[in-house]
Amino acid sequence: MMISLDSINIINILYRAYNIILIHISNFLQILGLNNQEAAELSPIVLLFLAITITYLTSHMFTAFKKYVQGFIVLFAVIILIAVVVK
Structure with a gap:
């Protein structure tokens, strides 16, 4: 199966x-x-927290959950x- 250059470009844009x-x-x-290392380690967790919070606040699909x-x-x-606090 061939992967088009457009899909690779989109993946690259999303990654950047x-x-x-x-x-x-x-x-x-x-x-x-x-410090720099602590912030770099914690930033994906913060991003996940923000994504879940935004999804929760903007979606009505989570009523059952x-x-x-x-x-x-x-x-x-x-x-x-x-x-x-522990830092």
């Missing part, structure tokens, strides 16, 4: 956008007082808070 978002999150975490999504949001918030 992901990296740029992680860099901005990492810079924000450094402003909060984390509302308590589970709320649990994950609270769990990620606690993990981020502990990581920032």
